Amino acid sequence: MSAFDSNNNYIVYNVGIYLRLSKEDENTGQSESIENQRKIVENFISNYNWNIVEIYIDDGFSGLNFNRPAFKRMLEDIENKKINLVITKDLSRLGRDYIYTGYYLERYFPTKNIRYIAISDGIDTYGDNGNNDISPFKSVINDMYAKDISKKIRAVMDTKRLNGEFIGAFAPYGYLKDPNNRNTFIIDDKASKVVKRIFDMYIEGNSMGRIVKILNDENIPCPSKYKSTHCSYKNAMVKRYKWCQETVKRILSNPTYIGNMTQHRQEKISYKIDKFRKIPCSNWITVEGTHEPIISPEIFETVQNLIKRQTVKYSRGKESFHLLNGLVFCKECGRKMTYRRDSSGKMIMNCITYTKFGKSECTSHRIREELLTDYVINDLKRISKQYLDNGFFQSISELETCEDKSLKSELRTIEKRFEEIKNIVKSLYEDKIKGTISEEDFLCMTKEYSEEKSRLQNKMETINDRLNEKTREFSYIKLLKDIAEFNIVNKVILLQLIDRIEVDSNRKITVYYMFTNPQIDNTD
Missing domain, CATH: 3.90.1750 (Hect, E3 ligase catalytic domain fold)
Structure with missing residues (x-):
């Protein structure tokens, strides 16, 4: 495999040996190890009078990534004309991305007068070589292999995620x-x-x-x-x-x-x-x-x-806390109400459309924040007081006690039957092992118990859904009780009770709650 240039001068080859191993390649065994690659290439070179200038090793780097430290160092040596022959064990060691591999094989190396040899694949860019013609197909196959490995790794990772196993390198902050x-x-x-x-x-x-x-x-x-x-x-x-x-x-x-x-x-x-x-x-x-x-x-x-709700802090300079921030909207244009201070230092709210574009787009809905906040809190207290006066909480509690007892009793009965079926099936299995009953009888009887378990499971899910539904229903009532008992209203409670508040051009306030509002006059 001696080589001559166009003037029939003998070419002295200065060799760069490139070795690469990814984490995925480690699973393939000793055949792809760095040491094994080195031996194959050095044994090949021993048959020729070539100079080994450098051995470039990228251990733990994917063939899809060409931003590898040793590979980049090899390119620098090519640019500085330190080497004119690159040898790898096979084409996949150079890379697995067929686009970039093809670029180096068919464009970069020829432009830089670099001879490239992939020993196992029989590829040698010097002279006519039939294996060179199929190198693009080998690159595509290597790329497909990398894609398949990626899919398998992703499937394993997804399985771990679904099992609640953390797969990241570092735990979340905290x-x-x-x-x-x-x-x-x-x-x-x-x-x-x-x-x-x-x-x-x-x-x-x-x-x-x-x-x-x-x-x-x-x-x-x-x-x-x-x-x-x-x-x-x-x-x-x-x-x-x-x-x-x-x-x-x-x-x-x-x-x-x-x-x-x-x-x-x-x-x-x-x-x-x-x-x-x-x-x-x-x-x-x-x-x-x-x-x-x-x-x-x-x-x-x-x-x-x-x-x-994309709530933001509108006040500047003097700090303030807006209890209804993110809940108040203009009745006419639907945009949020924004905060600012008037000349007296009082915080007021106005339509953000009017504030930005003037009366050509909307009208002023100017209202004092203190007035709006007091109105909403008093409205909630009136609702809560009405329920309390009507003995609402007491009737709800009685209904909860009665229905809950029935549902929970039925749930305990189902759970007890589940345990009985488990013991019966275990006993039937032991009888089958002893030969007391036949395989056919065992399968027939266990099938019936399996069907019964399925019916009980559906019933259990229905009961649990009802209990959860009742819990949600009573959660709003509990929130209303909290409001009735405390003078300072927590924003956490308001966000769970109020969907939105609208103010029209006449400063009429309408509060839309997350629950059914009793018939209370909602005007100033």
Whole structure:
């Protein structure tokens, strides 16, 4: 395999040996190991009078990624004319992406006068070689192999996610990986306090931007910075990292903090590209009750409602808390009412459309915040008082006691029958093993019990659905009782009771509740 140039001069080959092994290739055994690749290539070269200049090794790098340190160093040596022959064990060691592999094989190497040899595939770009003609097909096959491996890995990862097993490298901020089970979490005492504080600050009326400013002003390390100082996480940019609104929003919207393992919140755009896209929350994989919660479900749900309503802090300068923020809308145009202070320092609300565009788009709906807040609270108290005066809570409690007792009694009966069926089937199986009953009789009888279990299961689900429905029905009544008992109304309660509040051009207030409102005159 001696070579001559166009002037019939003998070519001295300076060889660059390229070796690559990915994590997936490790599963194929010794045949793809770095040491085995080295032996094959060196044995091949020993038959020729070639100079080995450098051995380039990328261990643990995917063939789909050409941004490999040793590969890039080899390209630099090609540019500096240190090597003019590249040898690999086979074409897949060079790469598995058929587009990039084809580029280097058919464009880059010829342009740089580089000879390329893939030993096992019989590819040699010097001279006519029939195997060179099928190299594009081999590249496609290598690419398909990588795609198939990617699908299999993804399927395994999805199975782990569905089983509630954490598959990430690092636990979410606020948690640590459990040393006794790396697929679940334990609470990080220090970081979890910051998580709780973020939720508290948001419920108290602070915008995400305001929360970011508070955390940065207090020099509280952001999750990336914190991670770099408490585990093996490394990032060259970490010194410049600060809290940002996206980080705060990601924490506020993560169900992991209520004890539910939530994964698949983003995915790779392609098995060839190390870029990710966000997944809609409806497609997240969530398994409930996998670890200790940091935030209560009630607080989390309240925060999600606040985020959906896109409540913001409108006041500037002097800080204030808006109890009805995100709930008040213009009756005419449907846009939100915004806050500002008048000349006397009082906080007023007005239609945001009118504020921005004037009377050509909408009319003034100016109303004092204090007046609107008092109206809503008094309206809720009137509703609660009406229910109390009519003995509503007492009648509801009696109905709850009567129906609940019946449902729970029926549920206990079903559970008892479930246990009986379990013991019967176990006994039948033992009889079959002893030969007391035949296989045919065993299958016939167990089939009947299986059908009975299915019917009982359906009945149990119906009862549980009814009990859950009753729990939801009575939750609104409990909230109304809370309002009647306290002079200061909690925003958490208001968000669960009120759907929206509308103010028309005549300053008439209409409150739309999450429950059926009794017949009360709702005018000023």
